[in-house]
Amino acid sequence: MITVHLVDDHAVIRQSLQYLIEKSDDIQVVATASNGIEAVAQASSGCPDVIVMDISMPEMDGIEATRQILLNCPTTRVLMLSTYDTPDYIRRAVEGGANGYVIKDTISNDLLAGIRTLSLGKHYFSQKVAEIAEAYLPGESKAGLIVEL
Numbered sequence: 176m177i178t179v180h181l182v183d184d185h186a187v188i189r190q191s192l193q194y195l196i197e198k199s200d201d202i203q204v205v206a207t208a209s210n211g212i213e214a215v216a217q218a219s220s221g222c223p224d225v226i227v228m229d230i231s232m233p234e235m236d237g238i239e240a241t242r243q244i245l246l247n248c249p250t251t252r253v254l255m256l257s258t259y260d261t262p263d264y265i266r267r268a269v270e271g272g273a274n275g276y277v278i279k280d281t282i283s284n285d286l287l288a289g290i291r292t293l294s295l296g297k298h299y300f301s302q303k304v305a306e307i308a309e310a311y312l313p314g315e316s317k318a319g320l321i322v323e324l
Contacts, residue, residue, distance in 0.1 A: 177202045177294045182214040182237065183229040183256065188279075192227060195286060202290055211235025215243045222248030225290050230257040230268060238271040245272045252293035256282065262307050269311040275299035276308055 179196060181204055183189045193204050205223055208214040210232045218226065226244065228237040241253045255273040257264060258280070268276055274293050277285040278301045285301050292299040300308045 177225060177290060178205045178223040179203065179290060180206045180208065180214065180217060180223045180226045182208045182211070182226060182232070182240065184209050184232040185229075188229070192282070192286065195283070196290070199287055202287065211237060211240030211243075214240045218244040218248050218251065222251050225252045225254060225293050227254050227256060227286070227290065228273070230255050230259065230264060238267050238273075241268075241272045252296075254286075254289045254293055254299065260301075260303050260307075265304050265307045266311050269308055276304050277301045278303050 179202055181189050181192050183192065186209070189207050189209070193207065196202050196204050205221070206217045208217055212235045214226065214228065215235070228241060230237040237255060244251060244253070252274045253272060254275040254277060255268045256277055256279055258278070260278055265276055275289050275298055277289050281301050281303070289299040298312065
């Protein structure tokens with residue numbers, strides 16, 4: 176069973192994502208958080224396999240939360256969620272430790288595939304951001320790049 180933390184500052188988004196995930200029988204949501212500070216605290220008490228992390232949140236954004244979580248949970252994989260598809264956001268997310276990046280407007284197609292792919296130690300990016308993200312990945316990671324077409 177793949178364990179997942181969901182982090183998004185919008186309750187409706189968190190609930191929708193949780194509903195979508197819980198329809199699968201191989202992934203379990205073990206915690207939810209509304210900001211990066213909560214996410215860091217939750218991860219320190221039990222490192223999940225994958226964190227689905229909103230990039231833009233109050234108090235602490237997803238990129239800084241990812242950096243802090245990975246200090247204590249180096250094997251946790253992070254799938255960044257965003258409405259932003261600009262090179263700056265994608266670069267900052269990958270350099271901050273994100274293993275995948277999914278645009279919110281394609282989330283229904285990408286979410287479960289992204290979680291499963293990250294849990295296998297690979298990278299996963301929405302088609303819209305894959306080429307940009309690939310430029311920031313270390314050379315050895317490119318073999319694990321999965322792009323949803």
